[in-house]
Amino acid sequence: MENIVSVIVPVYNVEKYLERCVKSILLQSYINLEIILVNDGSTDNSLELCRKYKKKDKRIMVIDKTNGGLSDARNAGLEVATGEYVCFIDSDDFIESTMIEKMVAQAELDQADICVCDMEYLYDDGNKSFASGGDFSKASVKENPALIRINNSACNKLFKTSMFMDVKFPVGKYYEDLATVPILLYKANLVAKVNEAFYIYYQRTGSIAHTANKKIFEIYDAIEDCIDYVQKHGNETSIINELKHQFVIHGLDLTTLRIKDFDDKILIPEYLLENMEILRQHYPNYQKDIYYKKYPWKKKLIFKLLEWKKVQLVMRIYGR
16 A cells, blocks of 8 residues: 655645646646645635535545645644655646656655655746756765755655654744755655656746845744754754855845845845845854855955945946
């Protein structure tokens, strides 16, 4: 008898995309699924669609709850999940038909707690791009500390459900995956990899990514949460140092790029300077980080100018 796999799908105002998502799960070659659709207070017809799908397939369970955000919906699904394995699929995305079958097979072959696949980004214009889940076949964070920094999406991974006994997604926070997935990778006895892009991540237009919001700085809290967990459960210096690199990779570099693309350019200088201040609080020696040292001269010039509060020069470089 195949192990049950719990598939948790948070649903919030996605009536336009939900059928594609659910259909891709129902058509999986792996049959023994427990499909948990968590309606997170949708105000469109998403809940009605969930109930319609439930009538058509007995493997579907519908949870209807007040809106609490993506983390809260995932946690609600975890509370009722009974599968040996669990995976998470965002309701505007979809998966290839053999994803669960091949990932379960690889996890069991390697006796791994987590199995990872690659991803494909799908854009509104039909273009696609590849996103690697990591360059490895099987490994553990304890033996290969850099593994803790692979693609931090929860959606391209199959987990042993028991991994979540003491781990939950942080409710009400941005960067829920960055705050959670590295901890799960750290806990895993072994992480396996299937080198196929099974997960199709749909890049919707109208994203809030270019809207100024102070919650963008919660990226530092997410990284700190992971460091705190490691400090309490082993305190391995090599792994903590790998997590500290994220302050430069995610906190300095990616956050600076997000800020410079804000629609409201009047707010950009304030956010750029605040980001540098928060970075210094969390990682005072960031300029000694090996990833900082590898950046090209133009990028390091921008960071130096921000450090010196020459933000208007940076705005000119960015053409804003």
